[in-house]
Every structure is written in C-alpha cells, then in structure tokens.
Amino acid sequence: MRVRGWLAAGLLGPVLALTAALYVVPLGVYLVNGFHRFKDGRILRVWTLDTYAAFLTDPFSYKIVSTSLLLAGIVTALALLMGYPLAYALHTRVRSARARGVLAVVLFCPLMTSVVVRTYGWLILLANQGLVNTTLLRLRLIDEPVRLLFNMQGVVISLTHIMLPFAILPIYSVLGRLDPSLKEAARDLGAGPWAAFWRVTLPLTLPGVASGGVICFTLALSAFVTPQLLGGGRVQVLPLTVYNSTVEINWPEGAVTSLALLALSILAVWAVNRVLRRLPTVA
Amino acid sequence: MHPGRGRDALLRTALTLGVGFILLPLGIVVLYSFSSVAYGIFPPPGLSLRWYAHLLDQPAFGRAFLRSLGIAVAATGLALATGVPAALVLVRGHFPGRDPLQAFLLSPIVMPKIVLGVGWFILFARLGIQGGVLPLIFAHTIVVLPFVISIVAANLVGLDPALEEAAQDLGAPRRTVVWRIVLPQIRSGLIVSALLALLVSFDQVESSIFLTRGENNTLPIEMFLYMEKWQDPTIAALSALLILFAFILVVGALVVARGAADLRRILPR
Numbered sequence A: 001m002r003v004r005g006w007l008a009a010g011l012l013g014p015v016l017a018l019t020a021a022l023y024v025v026p027l028g029v030y031l032v033n034g035f036h037r038f039k040d041g042r043i044l045r046v047w048t049l050d051t052y053a054a055f056l057t058d059p060f061s062y063k064i065v066s067t068s069l070l071l072a073g074i075v076t077a078l079a080l081l082m083g084y085p086l087a088y089a090l091h092t093r094v095r096s097a098r099a100r101g102v103l104a105v106v107l108f109c110p111l112m113t114s115v116v117v118r119t120y121g122w123l124i125l126l127a128n129q130g131l132v133n134t135t136l137l138r139l140r141l142i143d144e145p146v147r148l149l150f151n152m153q154g155v156v157i158s159l160t161h162i163m164l165p166f167a168i169l170p171i172y173s174v175l176g177r178l179d180p181s182l183k184e185a186a187r188d189l190g191a192g193p194w195a196a197f198w199r200v201t202l203p204l205t206l207p208g209v210a211s212g213g214v215i216c217f218t219l220a221l222s223a224f225v226t227p228q229l230l231g232g233g234r235v236q237v238l239p240l241t242v243y244n245s246t247v248e249i250n251w252p253e254g255a256v257t258s259l260a261l262l263a264l265s266i267l268a269v270w271a272v273n274r275v276l277r278r279l280p281t282v283a
Numbered sequence B: 001m002h003p004g005r006g007r008d009a010l011l012r013t014a015l016t017l018g019v020g021f022i023l024l025p026l027g028i029v030v031l032y033s034f035s036s037v038a039y040g041i042f043p044p045p046g047l048s049l050r051w052y053a054h055l056l057d058q059p060a061f062g063r064a065f066l067r068s069l070g071i072a073v074a075a076t077g078l079a080l081a082t083g084v085p086a087a088l089v090l091v092r093g094h095f096p097g098r099d100p101l102q103a104f105l106l107s108p109i110v111m112p113k114i115v116l117g118v119g120w121f122i123l124f125a126r127l128g129i130q131g132g133v134l135p136l137i138f139a140h141t142i143v144v145l146p147f148v149i150s151i152v153a154a155n156l157v158g159l160d161p162a163l164e165e166a167a168q169d170l171g172a173p174r175r176t177v178v179w180r181i182v183l184p185q186i187r188s189g190l191i192v193s194a195l196l197a198l199l200v201s202f203d204q205v206e207s208s209i210f211l212t213r214g215e216n217n218t219l220p221i222e223m224f225l226y227m228e229k230w231q232d233p234t235i236a237a238l239s240a241l242l243i244l245f246a247f248i249l250v251v252g253a254l255v256v257a258r259g260a261a262d263l264r265r266i267l268p269r
Helices: A005-035 A050-057 A059-093 A097-112 A115-125 A131-138 A152-177 A180-188 A193-221 A225-230 A238-247 A251-278 B005-033 B050-056 B059-092 B098-109 B113-127 B134-157 B161-169 B174-185 B187-202 B219-229 B234-257 B260-266
Strands: A037-039 A042-044
Touching: A005 A050, A005 A251, A005 B059, A005 B098, A005 B113, A005 B134, A037 A050, A037 A251, A050 A251, A059 A097, A059 A152, A059 A193, A059 A238, A059 A251, A059 B005, A097 A152, A097 B005, A097 B234, A115 A131, A115 A152, A115 A225, A115 B005, A115 B219, A115 B234, A152 A193, A152 A225, A152 B005, A180 A193, A193 A251, A225 A238, A225 B219, A238 A251, A238 B113, A251 B113, B005 B234, B050 B234, B059 B098, B059 B134, B059 B174, B059 B187, B059 B219, B098 B134, B113 B134, B134 B187, B161 B174, B174 B187, B187 B234, B219 B234
Parallel strands: none
Antiparallel strands: A037 A042
C-alpha cells in the first residue's frame, strides 16, 4: 500500500501534534531558562549568557561532568564485559529451545521489575551485614566489612546490574543473525577456536557491542534513582544536579546542566554511529 | 581431553554466574520480605509476615498501584493510536525528510528523562494543568511512543506489500486493507509493543517526580520517596508482589506472542 500526500499527512498529523506540544515545547520552555539569570531565589527574565559562563568557569561542574562520564564509562565497560560472554554462552551452549526460552526470561526479567525494586535489592545485598560482606568475611577474603553503600562502588555495581540486559539483547540478536558457516570456514582453514573467535566472530558482532554500549552509556549517564539512593550524596552526577537545581527553583542552572547532559548523550550516540558505519556487517 | 571442553566449562560457568548475578537482587528482596527484623542483616534472624501486614496498613501504595496501572494503560493507548499510523507512514511512505523524521520520533529514547521531567513540570505549571493523572499520562505517552513506533515499524518492514496491493486490486478500500490485511499480520508486534509500553510507563521515576505532589503519586514514586525516608522490608514485601506480578505478565506475554523471537525487536539495532 502506498502512503503519500494527504494520506501520509493525515496519518502523521496526530503524532506530530503530540510531539510538538509535549516534547518540543516543554524542552524549549525549559532550556530557554539557561539564558536567564537566577538571583536571590528568583529567576530574572533577562537575556544573558551569565549562567553558561558560571557553569563553564566553575571547577565543580567539571568534576560533576567527569564523575558522570566515569560512572557511565565504567558501567558500560562492565556491562559489555559481562554481557558478551553471557550472550555468547546463551547462543552457543544452550541447545534446547525450552532452556533458551527460560534463560531469556531470566536474563530479561530485571527489565520487568522497577528500577526502584532492583536498587532496593542492592541496598540489602551491599549493606555492612548484607550477603556480600557476610560471604566475603566467611571466606576470610576480608577482615572487616567493606563499605559498598553510599559511595561509587555501590552505584557502579547496581547500575551495571540494571544495564546488563541492554548489553546482552543487541549482542544476542547479532549473534543470532551470524552465518555459522563463516566460523566453520575459519576452522576448516586451520584457525583454532580462539583465533576463529577473535578474527571472525568478535569483529562481526562488534555492531551489537557498539549498539549495546551506546544504550548502556546514555542510560547510565542519565540515571537518577540509583545514584540518588545508593550514592549517599557522594556520587554527584549531572542528573542529580538537574534535580537539585530544580528543587531549589534554580531553573537557569538546571537548564544549563541539562543541556550539558543532553550534549554528552547526543555526542555518544553520534560517535558510536560513526564507528558503526566503519564496522564489518553481517550480510 | 576433548579440546572444546575447557571453553565449554568456562562458558557454562559464565552463564551460571551471570544468571546468579541477575537474579540475586530480586531473590534477596523476596527473602527479606519475610524477614522478622527491620534492619538488613544476612541471614535474616527469623521469618515473619509482618511486613506484608504493614503493607496492608498503608493504603497509599494500593492507590498508587491502581493509579500507575491506569496511567500506563492510557499512555499506551494514546501511544498506539498515534504511533501505529506514524510507523505505517515511516515504512510505506516515500517522501523527503523521512529519515530525519524517524530519528526525531525515536529521539525521546536517548533523551535524559529528568530533563524532560523538568520541562513538563514547567509547561504544565504554566498551562495550569497540575495534579491529577493527566500530566502523567501525557508525559508517559511521549516516553513510550518511540518504543511503539520502533517495534511496529520493525514488524511492518517484514510484510509483503503484494498482499496489500492484491486486496486493493480486488476493490478493498484503504481502511479495510489496514484493518483486515496489515494489522492482523503485525498482531504479535502490536502486543509486544503494548506490553513494553505498559512496563516502561509503570517504571517511570525521573520523568514523573516533578509531576507528582503526594495526592497523585505513582507507585514507583511512592516507593522512591518511602525509600528515601525508611529502608524497612515493607518495600521488600511490595517489591515481592511486583516481581510476582511482572512474572505473570511476562509468562502471559510469551504465551500470547508465542516465543521470544519478538523480544529481539524491542530495541533498535
């Protein structure tokens, strides 16, 4: 069925009206505040770049940006390092369709439970007398409980858990579309199992790694619940600054911080898209 | 020794450890919901149902659950009503600017939700629409819309246009072609997208935290605010019930959608 002209316009009308009114307008109305000034608890509707200048000259903003990038980077790396072997094992070592279905449900069930619930789970696990510390103490790997809550470690562990399904899903899907004869050809030509993996399978699945990575990175960069509940005020990231500025009615500062967050997300997506275009693809 | 056995064992260990890691926080929440004490100590010194009883004493959670459910259904309905026609145009249409339009319609996925949340807060405050569920329905619709569009579009791409042309050649009007030929073929895609939209809407915190003011708290917000103040296993009891609810929903979805193949289409590649 061909869709064009008035028909296309009619079908697109509702979605365009909706996104214009509820997506473009609110972003505009908010971000324009970055060009206003906040003084004595009030927003002055003057046009100025002062708020941007203040953000760019304050060393604290660079600290927040670097903490955010560090957190998102570590979480993405961990999620991919854990997710790849999981996706690979699921693809190559689970033969029966039933077992694969059960494992798929297990791997993706975190997505079905609220971020608040999962964060609460880690709050219990990582406590001083929680399962992780108790186990480490019993194994005599440590002499006293390690502080895993209300600092960077706890946020990293919990966020990695939250991002893991987003890393597994794209890698698993690319593995499924991989032609098995390519790997067999490599083996027939004398490549060992490791060489076949490193030289054939891994490069061909890099698009999945890249798209999983960009999803993890952008989501981790804008994560709010986990740093707020498990960071104990010690993990100052951009979304928390946006939240705090808004609570203090300092919309100008919030808008500038939001734009920084937005710019970093877009930059990450753009960079990965550039890399993706150069990668070999599964025909 | 068989040459592949070492790697085999390694991968199986990775799988076991990974599954353990994924299930651990969910399992511990269920265990602690039956704990006899308020503080987090492992193992819990005893078992009790007191936190479930405590949960029953807090009707705010029940009301928030129903409110979240209603918001999720309304937002999903609105997203399907606007997103399915849009996906049809994006797949079947040929016009300049189609790719940028698609990128724009999918862009809320990467947009930080807290930024959108403040935007809605300011906009709805200016418009005088505050409190109640309407701002939340609007906000969640924008959040779930890209998921609906990308899944439905991915399903439409696989359809054979010849079937639609045949129907049209036989005299079926366009409306009939859409309802009788196109939509039935993407039935499982529609179900998966609707379920994902329901789940995503049900899990909104950042986008909604500035739109709620106590009287209209959604369930995740109610839980988040409770957790900021107290950390007793009341939240564990509620979480255990939610995990059970999600489990029933997932198993139901898999039965309806017949297989996990459609899960692949959830995320854009």
